[in-house]
Amino acid sequence: MLAVTGATGQLxxxxxxxxxxxxxAAQIVAAVRNVNKAADLAAKGVQVRHADYDAPETLLSAFAGVDKLLLISSSEIGKRAPxxxxxxxxxxxxxxxLLAYTSLLHADISPLMLAEEHLFTEAYINRSGIPAVILRNGWYNENYTVSVASAIEHGAVFGCANDGKLATASRADFAAAAAKVLTQPAQAGKVYELAGDEAFTLSQFADYISAASGKTVVYNNLSESEFIALLEQVGLPAPVAVMLANSESGAAIGGLFDNSKQLSAxxxxxTTTIQQSINEAL
Incomplete structure (x- = not known):
């Protein structure tokens, strides 16, 4: 029996x-906070079970009889540790x-503030004694392609990553990796650093959008504080704006780059290139 937490999320x-x-399908458990959102999975024969990270009593019953569990990290930054x-x-x-956990690329040395909760989780898994495999996921292509329409509208990509290289891959690539570790033998004890085969800078990202759309798009590099202010101006909550800007600053010093090609292996x-994802977004 294989279980996936956050099964109605994008990943x-x-x-x-x-x-x-x-x-x-009968051997797959979709552990979800809202079972109503998983009606389509139930229709496919997947077992849908209520599992709320904030209601621990739901988790034990959700995981009953499960052999291998994919713990997809919570989306609630600041609440992830508990x-x-x-x-x-x-x-x-x-x-x-076997417990598989979706962590952060190079979490042990990452300059990103996001690494803290992931490192706590990795350490707690280790102390638990559960055989585990750690999937240290890099950034998704979709983190950037979600802004393609806006970039074309404004003629600019905004960020604070300078010329930092971003080794991204599609969400589907990371999902395929997670499924592999759940279905292949001898995974316990492994730590995978998962990133895209081809890295790019945000200047190149702007160039790729220009080439694909026929509209001139440039990269406007801001300071971290300027980027935070811009993100708040477009409606993001302050903590989210700070987290995103910190991640971009971390990328400027290599925090989102890896060339080991462990994901494609x-x-x-x-892996899916950023150009492919731009074309899909368009």
Whole structure:
């Protein structure tokens, strides 16, 4: 029995799709906060179980009978440590034989503020004694392509990453990797640094949008404080703006770059380029 937390999220749904290619639906558990959002998964024969990180009593029953569990990191930055702790405790109590966790690229040396909660989770998993595999995911192509329309409208990409290289891949690539570790043997103890095969700078990203759209788009590099102010101006909450700007600043010093190509090796194909994702976004 294989279980995926956050199964109705953007990554979780893609992982379920990948698992359904190789695993009978009845052997897949979609652990979700809102079961109503998983009606389509239930219709496919997937077991849908209520699992709320903030309600630990739901987690043990959600993980009952599960052999391998993918713990997709919570989206609630600042609450991840207690939420992940609750999930790990429940996984141990349920007798899960392999726990896979979606961490952050090079979490142990990352300059990104996001690394703190991931490092806590990795350490807690290690102390729990549950056999585990750590998927240190880099940034998604979609983190950038979501702004393609805005970039074309304004003729500019804004950020504070300077010439930092971004080794991104598509969400589907990372989902395929997660499905692989859940379905392949001998994964316990492994730590994967997962990133795209081809890196780019934000200047190149702007150039790629120009080439694909026929509209001139340039990269406008801001200071971290200027970028925070811009993000708040367009409506992002202050903590989110700070986190995103900090991640860009971290990218400027290599925090989102990796050239080991472990992701493509794991999924058995090249990763999706940013140009491909731009074309899909357009």
């Amino acid at each position: 979780g749904r893609l992982v379920i799709d990948e698992l359904l290619k190789v695993v009978p 939420q992940h702790k609750a999930a790990i405790d429940a996984a141990k109590a349920a007798g899960v034989s 794991l999924i058995g194909r090249p």
